[in-house]
Amino acid sequence: MQIDTTTLWIVIVSLGLGTYLIRFSFLGIVGDREIPEWVQRHLRYVAVAVLPALITPLVIWPPATGGEPDPARLVAALVAFAVGVRFSSVIGAVVAGMSTLYLMQYLLP
Template identity: 45%
Template structure:
């Protein structure tokens, strides 16, 4: 199914307006008011919920035409998770993941 150019632009504009409305509802309308403690507590967990949702499909789903996930990505994710839990530092977890991915890619290439 091929979409015409005006339909694609309409979709882009509608998604842009929707994104703006969603962000404005929090930042524009509620930005100057203090949030209740329960809302602040829930908002602290947003990155913890979003990041695995973005990363997990890339790591655990096999690439196109493959029958199993890429062992390099799985090992990198496990090292990153382990260092993140051990050090309780996002920076050290990300650096260890980047280093692990680089080393395993160079070794296995």
């Protein structure tokens, strides 16, 4: 499927403008004002919500297996979750999850 050059540039410019306006709404308009405490409290949870939202589809429906659940990935996700909850360490959870994934892929056929 070939896309027209004009359409491509319209999409690129529109996405760039949209991204700029989203960022400007926080930095340019609200940047010099004090953010209320309730907003700050809610913003603390953004990173905590985004990371699982990015990872969960890759664990449940991994493209590497054609969308079929993979026991190795499920076990690795559970280990990463347990380490993250127990030790409150993102790096520890990532290392434990990666190590478990590679070990499970080696052990399971």
